[in-house]
Amino acid sequence: MTLLVTGGNGFVMSNLVLRWLVDAPQEQAIIVDASPPDELARAFFAPVAPRLAFITSDVLSEALWTGLAGREDIQYVVHGATITSIERHVHAEGPGRPGLIGAQRSIDTNIAGTLNVLSWAQSLPDLRSLVNVSSGSVYPETGPEGTPLAEDGPVSPSGIYAITKYTAELFTAYSARELGLRAVSVRLSGVFGPMDRQTPARDVTCAPKAVAQRALAGEVVRIRSLEGIGDFIQAGDVATAIIALLKADGRRHPVYNVAAGETATIAELLDYTREKLPGLEYTLTQQDGLDVDYDPARRSGRWGAYDISRIHADTGWRPRPLRQSLHEYIDWLNGPGEPPP
Numbered sequence: 001m002t003l004l005v006t007g008g009n010g011f012v013m014s015n016l017v018l019r020w021l022v023d024a025p026q027e028q029a030i031i032v033d034a035s036p037p038d039e040l041a042r043a044f045f046a047p048v049a050p051r052l053a054f055i056t057s058d059v060l061s062e063a064l065w066t067g068l069a070g071r072e073d074i075q076y077v078v079h080g081a082t083i084t085s086i087e088r089h090v091h092a093e094g095p096g097r098p099g100l101i102g103a104q105r106s107i108d109t110n111i112a113g114t115l116n117v118l119s120w121a122q123s124l125p126d127l128r129s130l131v132n133v134s135s136g137s138v139y140p141e142t143g144p145e146g147t148p149l150a151e152d153g154p155v156s157p158s159g160i161y162a163i164t165k166y167t168a169e170l171f172t173a174y175s176a177r178e179l180g181l182r183a184v185s186v187r188l189s190g191v192f193g194p195m196d197r198q199t200p201a202r203d204v205t206c207a208p209k210a211v212a213q214r215a216l217a218g219e220v221v222r223i224r225s226l227e228g229i230g231d232f233i234q235a236g237d238v239a240t241a242i243i244a245l246l247k248a249d250g251r252r253h254p255v256y257n258v259a260a261g262e263t264a265t266i267a268e269l270l271d272y273t274r275e276k277l278p279g280l281e282y283t284l285t286q287q288d289g290l291d292v293d294y295d296p297a298r299r300s301g302r303w304g305a306y307d308i309s310r311i312h313a314d315t316g317w318r319p320r321p322l323r324q325s326l327h328e329y330i331d332w333l334n335g336p337g338e339p340p341p
Helices: 011-023 039-051 062-068 104-121 160-179 207-216 235-247 266-276 309-315 322-334
Strands: 002-006 028-033 052-056 074-079 091-094 097-101 129-135 183-188 190-192 221-223 232-234 255-258 282-284
Touching: 002 011, 011 028, 011 039, 011 235, 028 039, 039 052, 062 104, 074 104, 074 235, 104 129, 104 160, 129 160, 129 235, 160 183, 183 235, 190 207, 190 235, 207 221, 207 266, 207 322, 232 235, 232 322, 235 255, 235 309, 235 322, 255 309, 266 322
Parallel strands: 002 028, 002 074, 028 052, 074 129, 129 183, 183 255, 190 232, 221 282
Antiparallel strands: 091 097
């Protein structure tokens, strides 16, 4: 069986591909990505390289999907290709007239690219499952404090990226409902972990990454508040969740949260990090250039905890404790065989 993953050289999707191949030594994977694998990706995939194929192509390419049409060996698909850094590509149309010039390519990738994947997937004679990767950014900025975000609650995408992700969700649900495609979407909370690096398509820094990288470098972590919170999940746990959904027979919903299911404070992140890196130092400041700029007033809505009871009920999946997954990430950052400083 073969899994095809769009955006597979990127952060979260690379963890998914590796987990898929490690867990199932008899299976294959194909990565479709607009960029060829860089040195870090090649090293990351080295243990499974013989069973992994790379296709360097844009998801907007008609020739790509024509060439892959009707493939009998592709039975699973994960669509993760996206551009998260849309806002930085938006330019003004003129003085006092903010517009979308510069964002068109990004919007096309996130929406038309999804349509291309869904249309192509209908040509696969033995397709068993497709997962579209969405984002918790589709949720409202605020909500009832202390109440985890449920998938059937309100959505209110406020930025261009969030709008494109919710649109892709709607098309995925339509394809499942009206066209019979075995497809669902997942909404991710704050993801950190191996392979997280800045690329032309990604310009996001999650708090665990900022804290761990600064601590490993022996630098003081500049923080706005210790009381800021987030629902932080490691990319390895996202990978096992998506694989569980791919292979589940009893999926009953069009969309699933993939998250820790609870919040952690920045203070807790510092404590967990210090257990591995006891030399960690931080300073509280309101100046520009913060490493961790989490507003302590943001405690609900997309900034709070996500309800993960739906995916647990349908697959049995649960994430690992944050302390464990953060420690594993620090070990990866530090390099194999090298003790923490």
